[in-house]
Amino acid sequence: MRGVTDQPGTVDLTGRTPPWPRPAAELWRACLTRSLAGEEPWEVPPRAGHPELRAALGEHLDLDPDALAITSGVRASLPYLMSGSTRLILERPTFLELGVVARGAGHRVTLAELDAVLAGRAADDTAVLWLTHPARNPDGRSLGAAELDRLLTLVPAYRRIVVNRTYQWYRPAALPAAFIQVGTLHKLTGGGMRVGWIWPVPASYHGLPADGGPPGPWQLALAAFIRAGGLRLLSGNPIDEQARRRHFEGLLGRPGTGSGSGIGSSERDLYCGAQLLLPVTGSEPDVVRALAANGVRVSPGRAFAAPGHVRLSWAGRTDGQLAVAATRINEVLAAHTRRTG
Numbered sequence: 001m002r003g004v005t006d007q008p009g010t011v012d013l014t015g016r017t018p019p020w021p022r023p024a025a026e027l028w029r030a031c032l033t034r035s036l037a038g039e040e041p042w043e044v045p046p047r048a049g050h051p052e053l054r055a056a057l058g059e060h061l062d063l064d065p066d067a068l069a070i071t072s073g074v075r076a077s078l079p080y081l082m083s084g085s086t087r088l089i090l091e092r093p094t095f096l097e098l099g100v101v102a103r104g105a106g107h108r109v110t111l112a113e114l115d116a117v118l119a120g121r122a123a124d125d126t127a128v129l130w131l132t133h134p135a136r137n138p139d140g141r142s143l144g145a146a147e148l149d150r151l152l153t154l155v156p157a158y159r160r161i162v163v164n165r166t167y168q169w170y171r172p173a174a175l176p177a178a179f180i181q182v183g184t185l186h187k188l189t190g191g192g193m194r195v196g197w198i199w200p201v202p203a204s205y206h207g208l209p210a211d212g213g214p215p216g217p218w219q220l221a222l223a224a225f226i227r228a229g230g231l232r233l234l235s236g237n238p239i240d241e242q243a244r245r246r247h248f249e250g251l252l253g254r255p256g257t258g259s260g261s262g263i264g265s266s267e268r269d270l271y272c273g274a275q276l277l278l279p280v281t282g283s284e285p286d287v288v289r290a291l292a293a294n295g296v297r298v299s300p301g302r303a304f305a306a307p308g309h310v311r312l313s314w315a316g317r318t319d320g321q322l323a324v325a326a327t328r329i330n331e332v333l334a335a336h337t338r339r340t341g
């Protein structure tokens with residue numbers, strides 16, 4: 001994020017996108033230069049996205065391109081996904097900005113724990129149920145096979161069930177078409193790309209007024225970038241952060257939620273991705289401030305409906321930076337515990 005000035009040596013664990021590796025940046029520039037020469041700025045891309053981008057992204061994601069629509073990202077696609085409903089049920093914990101967008105559009109938003117959802121206690125056939133899988137933000141929790149089967153039986157209990165695959169790069173796996181999938185490139189590329197997708201979209205979607213997706217030349221450049229392996233240059237394929245997670249927890253000497261002594265290995269394996277939720281005692285804003293003063297930037301749990309925690313997100317950070325961060329976090333939490341008793 002421009003405009004944020006950290007002390008030299010600050011380790012940023014807020015999930016800031018790292019700069020692209022040079023081969024990816026050069027490939028992107030070449031693709032964009034070529035597409036700018038061919039497309040006219042006044043042409044409006046088709047409502048569901050440029051066919052070339054739908055084909056390239058569909059192939060990359062292993063999703064039928066005919067049923068794939070290009071969007072400007074997950075938050076931008078929320079209004080369409082709410083159509084026919086006035087109530088959004090978000091699984092807790094979650095990325096709360098989705099609730100902010102929904103409330104802004106006049107929808108009622110409620111939060112529900114995964115257990116309650118799976119037990120059928122949240123069911124409402126006028127509501128959209130929204131879960132994130134795999135690697136839910138903020139704690140990395142994914143749904144197990146039995147949970148996905150159970151969720152499938154709940155499809156008729158809601159207006160629709162949306163599965164947010166923002167973190168699918170960590171555990172790519174096909175999902176049943178009974179769920180509406182929504183995704184974004186922003187965790188790979190950074191939010192500046194302004195590209196996401198919805199799958200499957202009904203035929204009626206194509207008749208809706210155009211709302212976005214980026215301009216045509218941008219979409220064409222991205223199609224060429226994907227075909228030339230650009231997303232793989234950014235992601236590795238798939239990204240395996242499991243070992244780093246264990247290593248980081250070891251350095252911290254304390255488990256994130258979903259780990260810890262009372263938790264079995266099959267439950268623990270549901271957690272993946274490059275972020276974890278760490279319980280803290282006392283005032284969460286105080287802990288966030290004290291960590292920043294000691295050279296580690298983290299996100300407050302309350303931004304994800306998880307008060308009493310901080311979220312550590314390490315995509316793009318080196319092992320050396322994680323070691324430095326762990327030492328500083330341990331110092332701050334030890335001092336904080338001494339002070340708050």
Ligand SMILES: Cc1ncc(COP(=O)(O)O)c(C=O)c1O
Pocket residue numbers: 072073074075076095132137164166183184185186191195196
């Ligand atoms: C679960 C989840 N969904 C969506 C987003 C944002 O996606 P977009 O930028 O495409 O709106 C984030 C970003 O942190 C996220 O964590």
